[in-house]
Structures are given as structure tokens and as C-alpha cells.
Amino acid sequence: MIPLLSKFQPRWRSLPFRPPPAGATVAPKVRLSTAPPEPVIPSKKPIKVELVGGKRYAWCSCGHSRKQPFCDGSHKTRAQGMTPLRFVPEKDSTVWLCGCKHTSSPPYCDGTHKQDFIVSAPLHEHAD
Numbered sequence: 001m002i003p004l005l006s007k008f009q010p011r012w013r014s015l016p017f018r019p020p021p022a023g024a025t026v027a028p029k030v031r032l033s034t035a036p037p038e039p040v041i042p043s044k045k046p047i048k049v050e051l052v053g054g055k056r057y058a059w060c061s062c063g064h065s066r067k068q069p070f071c072d073g074s075h076k077t078r079a080q081g082m083t084p085l086r087f088v089p090e091k092d093s094t095v096w097l098c099g100c101k102h103t104s105s106p107p108y109c110d111g112t113h114k115q116d117f118i119v120s121a122p123l124h125e126h127a128d
């Protein structure tokens with residue numbers, strides 16, 4: 001046995017549980033899950049946009065943005081851990097960007113919005 005551990009182990013075992021004193025401030029709830037956050041569904045259809053070649057875009061991946069399909073920074077407060085997908089198209093083009101946020105080829109629509117789990121899911125509505 002390691003002498004240092006045997007010196008401290010009895011103290012750890014004997015620590016009694018003490019409930020917080022009456023009137024103590026309760027700690028805020030903490031998100032304990034390690035699972036990645038899931039996006040909300042702002043639209044069940046793709047969004048047609050005209051992109052300018054060489055321009056930088058940030059596609060909203062969390063679904064909370066009010067500027068769909070692009071990011072407005074809402075993920076910083078409403079979907080911490082999620083970030084927008086930044087991309088630069090090579091040339092001017094008209095494309096269909098995913099509005100359901102569940103595509104397998106972001107930022108583009110791949111038809112996932114037609115699947116039952118999207119069709120039957122509730123649309124996200126802004127609280128304020």
C-alpha cells in the first residue's frame with residue numbers, strides 16, 4: 001500500500017453528507033449530457049438562395065437564427081457547442097440550402113426533409 005494514500009483515505013471515507021443550510025442559494029442546473037446538441041427545425045423545406053462567388057457565408061446549423069438559412073449569432077446563447085458552417089462558393093450560383101438542419105451534405109439540401117422524422121417533428125418557433 002502506498003503510505004501517502006493510507007494517510008488520507010480514512011478522511012475521505014468519513015466525510016459526512018451535510019444538506020445545505022436553510023435559505024442557501026441553490027446552484028443553477030448544469031447540463032450533464034455529453035451528447036452533442038441537436039439542431040431545431042426552423043423550416044421543413046430547402047431555401048433557394050443566390051450565392052456570389054468568392055463571398056463568405058455562414059450557414060446556420062443550429063436552427064435558431066432569425067436570418068435563415070444564414071447565421072445571426074443565435075447559437076452563442078441558444079445552442080452552445082454548435083457553430084455555423086462557413087463556406088465560400090467558387091462562382092456565382094443559385095442553390096438550395098437546407099432549412100431543416102438535418103441534411104447529410106451541409107449546407108445543401110439532400111432531401112432529408114422528406115423523411116418521417118422531419119415531417120412529423122414540430123417546427124421551431126421563436127419564444128420572443
Ligand code: FES
Nearest residue numbers: 098099100109112
Ligand atoms: S431542407 Fe434539410 S435536407 Fe432538405
